[in-house]
Amino acid sequence: MIQRRRCRRHVSTNHPIGVLNMSTSSEMTLPNFTRTEVEGRRVDASIGSCDPQTFWEKVAETRWGKYITAIEHRAIMHANSFFMKPTTALEVGCEGGRWTALLSSLGWDMICTDVDKSSLELCKKRIPDATCILVDPKEQRIPCESESIDMLLCIEVLPVVQADWFFTEALRTLRPGGALVLVVTNGYSLRRLGYQFMMMFTGKRKSSSLNPWLYKVPYGKWKDRLSTIGFEIVHEEGMCWLPFSRESNSLLVPPLTQLERYVGLRRFTKFSPWIAVVARKNSIANVFPTLLDTRI
């Protein structure tokens, strides 16, 4: 059992949808997460669940899922390394709570949101000390006070990470020097063309069958906006160059993704289909709010 310290809370209680019942205990038992093998190495942190229950947790157990998980894990650990002492972090779109569990195990007080009630309940069950907030998909506010968090995660939550409001809210809620950890898709990528072609080929021509958020914004444009608003990108890793499906369990995934790494494709983020990004809020970012134009 891991001893936890008392959480400091920075949550607005007047949230439109609601906060799930919070644990009153200052101690908690972390869920029984197993160590997971990623890219051929055993990792100590709890990045995969022993009992994957949600759709995305099951996807993360596939070979392709583990490859993506490893890159996301690296970005989160990179952001974590900036802080001598963990404080409060917020995860947007926590689902079953795999990343919330990781950060919680590293000592962060966690606030997490999701639009899906059952996922959020599972997250709360696994990490009772986390503050879990059910949000409306149309919500354009991060449910915490200004400059109250040091890390903000938005991993594979495309409707949020590409939304204009997210930039201003990230700027508002993070303290100076705070870290953003994000996963974005790139409108300037071959995978986008492949996705559109596949949809046509399989007869799914109707726009309703296309995920409107997938590959919506060119990464260069998105990145420029992030820099303009007052964030410095400190870590980028491209991924998903190979044409495997999101749920692929092919034996070819490990050797070919190693090859992707060795030939340096992960550094070629301009045209990379997916990118894991860590950015830090500049200390002067809030000084010139009139310069901010967050539309992309």
Ligand SMILES: C[S@@+](CC[C@H](N)C(=O)[O-])C[C@H]1O[C@@H](n2cnc3c(N)ncnc32)[C@H](O)[C@@H]1O
């Ligand atoms: C692909 S899953 C990723 C889950 C988690 N971040 C991870 O990496 O394991 C996307 C999650 O975002 C949630 N989501 C979608 N739109 C959201 C929004 N506007 N606010 C918060 N969560 C959202 C979904 O319900 C889902 O649980």
